Amino acid sequence: MSASELACTYASLILHDDGLSITAEKIATLVKAANVKVESYWPSLFAKLLEKRNVEDLIINVGSGGGGAAAATVATPAGGAAAAPDAPAVKEKKEEAMEESDDEMMFSLFD
Template sequence: MSNAEKAIVYASLILADDGLEINADNLQAITKAAGVTVDPIYFGLFAKALAGRDINEMLMNEESEEESDDDMGFGLFD
């Protein structure tokens, strides 16, 4: 992942943490303030990809783990 892509991801996290809308203008403002040069197409792409999604919920969403053999009541050498 390039520094520009990382900057947009971090900008998205900052906006979500502050409860602000994740849109192209806000993403551009944060990356500009950070002094990071980003290809303008990324702002729109990230804004569209995250539209209507709650980043905090995405971060907190845990994948359910598969049951191991121990959890199923039997093991390899039973």
Template sequence: MASTSELACIYNALILHHNDVTVTEGKLNALIKTAGVTIEPFWPRLFAKALANIDVNSLICNVGAGSSAPAAAAVVSTTAPVAAGEKKEEKKQEESEESDDDMGFGLYS
């Protein structure tokens, strides 16, 4: 779970980005001070350095996508065989349950 300091920096970085303002340590500190939040002094510097060379739009849009588009394409292309494999496993499981019933090991015999 994120601490109050982390959340303050995250929200303020999003506010700055939304207003097309570059995220810097000074601007984060100014917003945090205006909000009246007390945080450890290293957080704004850490967030400013982390977001210095990153496109925040792509960061927001690809939160759950992973590291690259080819990886996402690979996941999509492998879902069809996995779904077919699951059907085969279900069929095998049903057959094994029937064989247990035939031997007298059924749950409600």
């Protein structure tokens, strides 16, 4: 998230917390008072977004992404004890595949 987006986000939250209507002019005024330089389109984008959405709903749903992936099912033979050692090996292969795909995309969480 850029500094401009973050500044407009905070300004919008301040306006909402004070019970004021969220407009582009008010967002721009708060950002200017904080001595943050933002491109002129950011306040209007945030104002247009927040006139259609409820800020409280956005706050409540922070971090609630989509559903998790379904757990893989492993077919077990009649003697279930024999299948147990194979389960960790399958998990390790999947983890390795994930790491390889991240490297191939030249993506790292800590870069």
